[in-house]
Amino acid sequence: xxxxxxxxxxxxxxxxxxxxxxxxxxxxxxxxxxxxxxxxxxxxxxxxxxxxxxxxxxxxxxxxxxxxxxxxxxxxxxxxxxxxxxxxxxxxxxxxxxxxxxxxxxxxxxxxxxxxxxxxxxxxxxxxxxxxxxxxxxxxxxxxxxxxxxxxxxxxxxxxxxxxxxxxxxxxxxxxxxxxxxxxxxxxxxxxxxxxxxxxxxxxxxxxxxxxxxxxxxxxxxxxxxxxxxxxxxxxxxxxxxxxxxxxxxxxxxxxxxxxxxxxxxxxxxxxxxxxxxxxxxxxxxxxxxxxxxxxxxxxxxxxxxxxxxxxxxxxxxxxxxxxxxxxxxxxxxxxxxxxxxxxxxxxxxxxxxxxxxxxxxxxxxxxxxxxxxxxxxxxxxxxxxxxxxxxxxxxxx
Amino acid sequence: xxxxxxxxxxxxxxxxxxxxxxxxxxxxxxxxxxxxxxxxxxxxxxxxxxxxxxxxxxxxxxxxxxxxxxxxxxxxxxxxxxxxxxxxxxxxxxxxxxxxxxxxxxxxxxxxxxxxxxxxxxxxxxxxxxxxxxxxxxxxxxxxxxxxxxxxxxxxxxxxxxxxxxxxxxxxxxxxxxxxxxxxxxxxxxxxxxxxxxxxxxxxxxxxxxxxxxxxxxxxxxxxxxxxxxxxxxxxxxxxxxxxxxxxxxxxxxxxxxxxxxxxxxxxxxxxxxxxxxxxxxxxxxxxxxxxxxxxxxxxxxxxxxxxxxxxxxxxxxxxxxxxxxxxxxxxxxxxxxxxxxxxxxxxxxxxxxxxxxxxxxxxxxx
Numbered sequence: 001x002x003x004x005x006x007x008x009x010x011x012x013x014x015x016x017x018x019x020x021x022x023x024x025x026x027x028x029x030x031x032x033x034x035x036x037x038x039x040x041x042x043x044x045x046x047x048x049x050x051x052x053x054x055x056x057x058x059x060x061x062x063x064x065x066x067x068x069x070x071x072x073x074x075x076x077x078x079x080x081x082x083x084x085x086x087x088x089x090x091x092x093x094x095x096x097x098x099x100x101x102x103x104x105x106x107x108x109x110x111x112x113x114x115x116x117x118x119x120x121x122x123x124x125x126x127x128x129x130x131x132x133x134x135x136x137x138x139x140x141x142x143x144x145x146x147x148x149x150x151x152x153x154x155x156x157x158x159x160x161x162x163x164x165x166x167x168x169x170x171x172x173x174x175x176x177x178x179x180x181x182x183x184x185x186x187x188x189x190x191x192x193x194x195x196x197x198x199x200x201x202x203x204x205x206x207x208x209x210x211x212x213x214x215x216x217x218x219x220x221x222x223x224x225x226x227x228x229x230x231x232x233x234x235x236x237x238x239x240x241x242x243x244x245x246x247x248x249x250x251x252x253x254x255x256x257x258x259x260x261x262x263x264x265x266x267x268x269x270x271x272x273x274x275x276x277x278x279x280x281x282x283x284x285x286x287x288x289x290x291x292x293x294x295x296x297x298x299x300x301x302x303x304x305x306x307x308x309x310x311x312x313x314x315x316x317x318x319x320x321x322x323x324x325x326x327x328x329x330x331x332x333x334x335x336x337x338x339x340x341x342x343x344x345x346x347x348x349x350x351x352x353x354x355x356x357x358x359x360x361x362x363x364x365x366x367x368x369x370x371x372x373x374x375x376x377x378x379x380x381x382x383x384x385x386x387x388x389x390x391x392x393x394x395x396x397x398x
Numbered sequence: 399x400x401x402x403x404x405x406x407x408x409x410x411x412x413x414x415x416x417x418x419x420x421x422x423x424x425x426x427x428x429x430x431x432x433x434x435x436x437x438x439x440x441x442x443x444x445x446x447x448x449x450x451x452x453x454x455x456x457x458x459x460x461x462x463x464x465x466x467x468x469x470x471x472x473x474x475x476x477x478x479x480x481x482x483x484x485x486x487x488x489x490x491x492x493x494x495x496x497x498x499x500x501x502x503x504x505x506x507x508x509x510x511x512x513x514x515x516x517x518x519x520x521x522x523x524x525x526x527x528x529x530x531x532x533x534x535x536x537x538x539x540x541x542x543x544x545x546x547x548x549x550x551x552x553x554x555x556x557x558x559x560x561x562x563x564x565x566x567x568x569x570x571x572x573x574x575x576x577x578x579x580x581x582x583x584x585x586x587x588x589x590x591x592x593x594x595x596x597x598x599x600x601x602x603x604x605x606x607x608x609x610x611x612x613x614x615x616x617x618x619x620x621x622x623x624x625x626x627x628x629x630x631x632x633x634x635x636x637x638x639x640x641x642x643x644x645x646x647x648x649x650x651x652x653x654x655x656x657x658x659x660x661x662x663x664x665x666x667x668x669x670x671x672x673x674x675x676x677x678x679x680x681x682x683x684x685x686x687x688x689x690x691x692x693x694x695x696x697x698x699x700x701x702x703x704x705x706x707x708x709x710x711x712x713x714x715x716x717x718x719x720x721x722x723x724x725x726x727x728x729x730x731x732x733x734x735x736x737x738x739x740x741x742x743x744x745x746x747x748x749x750x751x752x753x754x755x756x757x758x759x760x761x762x763x764x765x
Binding site (some may be wrong): 176308309311312313314315316318319334335336382 | 432434437456469471472473474514515519521532632
């Protein structure tokens, strides 16, 4: 059993990341002396306002956007809600439908369901067995009745990259708005909103080393959306409420660092991830790596070991100090069947075995080597206890 | 040192005081404790104004483990619990019987499925907060007669006994609460005990049956109250609401207090009668399981036909495969099909089965 902090290995960066030192340092003044309300006319207010505007400008620059196209939110979920509901509420008279995929994050899926509850139409694009959204099917579903299309850029459970620019072009051709949840993509794939046909985009701070509770939405100039909240005129009325200046500064700092380090960090993580996956496959040849046949980001690895449920394996890993996760968890913290793998047509017994390991700033070569050794060992141990697994092993030998 | 020298134990924690103290005692005794809470049912993510079912209990268990400095996990066992426990519960009620889901939960969910989880994390031991004791690999009543829960444990696999730890079985309930306070487990020390079946909201089992089988199921349809001779004496709103031995909700106007003596699902009749008609001189049970080497026909034992009833002396008169029949020294009232028959010798639990029915006449030992 691990005894000290250095014995613990964090492999859940897709869930959240630690706040970076530079980010914390940048935020601290705004939690101290520079506490002003950016809407105030006095010196405290002016100071806060300048910091907020600067933060907005810096976030915009990391996305290839213009300053006025960035609106701060409480996080990815709010940004997704604002994008989809905001766009649909504005356009529903002429365009009652929304298009999304069945393997989106719940923040998008549940919002699309809300559209349906409010009388709209929800259209779901097919997901391929390889784990990507079928762009051809998307092109077929997008027509003049569609208000907004929402397709995630990088899937949060399996790490596959969707062809968002292609689907965005299809949306644009038919007058629909294109939204993408880029929470797992930002800082991992190249985003240039000056060139890419995307109208709305969501990012989240805590996946990239900023705190929980801050995110942003890109709203392309000229795109009209209805606000979710009602109140003051902050952020052009798109998002009333006194702005969280400190966290906005934190998000800007984290975003700059993430984009600056993107290529180098992806290369580093890809090498570690590949090493980990190869080690698992070598020891457990029937392990399934989800999304392996599709373009994937470097930091996410989703692995199923047939015959071993994810719940047991995650416990065994945690008891050795290795923190990973299942695809999705409900409020209680228990593992629930993955809607992502179900959408790909993965068999339930394989889907319930899926364990997600996600790499990031805390992933050192030593840590990954340790996991590469322990993961297969725990799998083999758990298999010893499972009669079912013993049977299937016997069958595969025969 | 953390980690524990006596080996790893998986503790099933409900968020209540008994299982919390169980975990605390095992930490004190030097075990490497891993707490788990089983999520057994969910009334739906689709009901947004209701918190996730049993969430508060799960959070309490997690806080207790945090206080004790041990890990805690939530295990999603909904589908197996639904299949092994809830489905059977509904099926039994639909047959006019009175099931005990806690027995099946112990048999299948806690002491089979959960033991598999223990295996997967290399835990030599499993523990629960039951008031019962394992002595020399044999199951005994809890020391506190007011709390004894051995009645619910007859169905567990005998092989599990050698790795089962039930530390609160040696305590009284007030002692358990006192231990909770001294361990600093304020969250749970004063918690009021729930007598409800965990997955049945407000004790309304008819609603669970209706939700599963539809409100037009025969068990929920109007039927007759009859006397043993077949004479109709009134009407009821569904036999699912009645249990053998029940007095509440019966037609009035009789000289003596009346009880449900039988439920005839096929004709939807609820038979009522005076106390004399409620008495059984024998009992038949099925799905037998033994926690010791099986006793022989002709042996004298004590039996219980419900939780907290006085043990009644009886003689085993027949055993065929997994069916048993006993003759009762004295008549026993309200032997309800679906409840458990548990056989004891003093504090020692011999085994048990599911009650099939009572015999009104004294059974005799086959020659």
